[in-house]
Amino acid sequence: MMPVRLAALISHPIQYFAPLYRELACRPEIALTVIFCAHGSLAGGFDSGFGRTIQWDTPLLGGYSSRFIKNISLRPDPQRFWGVVNPAVVGVLRRGKFDALWLHGYYGVSHWLAIATARSLHLPILLRTETTKSDKQGAAHLVKAGLMRTIAGGLYIGSRNRASYEAFGVPAQRMHFAPYSVDNRFFLRQAELLQGQRLQLRRRFGIVGEGPCILFAGKLIAKKQPQALLRAFQAVRAKHACTLLFAGEGELRPALEAQAGDGQIPDVHFAGFLNQTEIGAAYACADIFVLPSLYD
Secondary structure, three states: OOOEEEEEEEOOOOOOOHHHHHHHHOOOOEEEEEEEOOOOOOOOEEEOOOOEEEOOOOOOOOOOEEEEOOOOOOOOOOOOHHHOOOOHHHHHHHHOOOOEEEEEOOOOHHHHHHHHHHHHOOOOEEEEOOOOOOOOOOHHHHHHHHHHHHOOEEEEOOHHHHHHHHHOOOOHHHEEEOOOOOOHHHHHHHHHHOOOOHHHHHHHOOOOOOOOEEEEEOOOOHHHOHHHHHHHHHHHHOOOOOEEEEEOOOOOHHHHHHHHHHOOOOOEEEEEOOOOOOHHHHHHOOOEEOOOOOOO
16 A cells, blocks of 8 residues: 655744654655755744744754755745745645645745645645634635635644634544644653752752742743743742742743842742753753643
């Protein structure tokens, strides 16, 4: 039996997508080719959420077939519609003899070029987005609705994302749960290497004692709600000895540091940005992980 030749179009290499691509590439029933519209942080790039230049310290390529196509946008930016303009995607799809197209989002010119090409070739489209249900109407809503009615599969990452597909009328039999994932083997190896080093790791972050440590790991931006966590910690810390560790960077860090200082909240520590090979240390010294995001 011939494998399904699957083309996956995505803006740029993303650290938590690479393990999934490698896993799919191991499946004999799938012949995966990932098409990147930009190099992103491969050689280091500015991340607006972290507010700094990021270069991931784990491999983003390798273990799966991929190729880059030229982005001719005058202002390249994966967050902008006109920031992702890759006309070459048309030829890649036409020459590739693919059986299906897997899209991550539909927010750039290149995505709609790929959609139009896939339709002309009668390729099934699998769509994975981060969209949540919206009451917005207008021309853009009608275009998205037209796309949703024709996709072969809606790959939803969570309940609110599923609700957006339902709102567009995608039937249940065409929706499939495809949550974001991490490389568990990678982090389990980190956990094994860090066993027995809890107190040393805590001292690295300035944590004194063995009381419970609460960990926040992510971008210090509004939608992640780190300030709400700090307020909750203040109430708990007034009654119980514990520590709060923020692992991450972002525009709210100065405000958080001021909030902790002005409110005289003890035992709040900021680790800054921790790369993939460093974040395990924060998990190893923590007792509680909190994800207070409004959405993700």
